[in-house]
């Protein structure tokens with residue numbers, strides 16, 4: 004028997020609204036009977052991709068894999084403008100699931116390019132959102148970690164923007180650094196508020212428990228940042244991709260309260276599954292037999308409707324049993 008008595012899910016977790024919206028648009032399209040594809044994975048989460056496949060929604064890596072007349076969903080990260088143009092040229096029905104925050108980023112960036120600013124973008128070079136932004140500003144200088152910043156040249160007029168999921172502290176630090184690089188510096192804070200709120204709520208949860216579990220893609224920047232924040236708070240933390248990574252309860256030995264949080268591509272139902280599993284493998288005798296009930300209560304205390312996996316009415320997605328959604 005284990006020692007865990009209390010399980011907590013951080014507030015405002017689950018998919019961010021951009022990811023949720025793109026998934027909903029794909030489901031809505033498939034529900035009308037249209038052959039529907041997503042250009043690239045909507046989220047890096049095998050369970051979600053399998054669920055979409057079960058609803059007839061295929062992931063493709065290239066527009067050439069989509070037959071004329073079918074629908075193609077642009078995911079929340081957005082795409083280069085020429086990708087959208089090419090899709091239309093090919094006679095595809097383009098469903099633009101680009102997150103409204105990212106669309107605004109594209110617009111702001113286009114204006115700055117037109118005004119002649121040298122653009123510096125804080126982000127990860129191959130991240131799909133950055134790839135899309137570079138379609139608007141091909142000459143932008145992309146930097147990520149601090150040791151790359153020295154390569155930023157000195158220019159008269161510069162503008163700084165960020166990939167939406169970069170940590171706010173890093174953006175602030177780079178903004179301060181950039182002051183020495185430009186005569187005129189324009190700072191457009193494009194760090195997404197969802198990212199900021201999630202970090203705040205993770206810190207709040209980490210302060211309230213003895214041990215944290217962070218659920219999300221191994222390479223996801225926003226997930227790694229949540230893990231780092233738990234470490235800063237001083238709460239022992241484990242980062243996992245899914246409940247399948249929780250083989251035994253030894254890591255939880257001696258801890259009584261455990262918190263669970265997740266990245267913006269992790270469905271909130273996955274967090275409930277992790278909470279339940281923690282109680283199953285490491286629960287104290289007092290909670291034996293109540294694992295599902297306590298995990299559901301933790302989810303109910305955490306999840307706002309905005310944090311749910313989908314906003315579609317349940318009956319609207321044909322062919323999928325409710326339990327699988």
Ligand code: SF4
Pocket residue numbers: 019020021022079080102103104105167168195196197198267
């Ligand atoms: S993290 Fe923010 S900007 Fe990025 S897709 Fe989600 S809501 Fe949109």
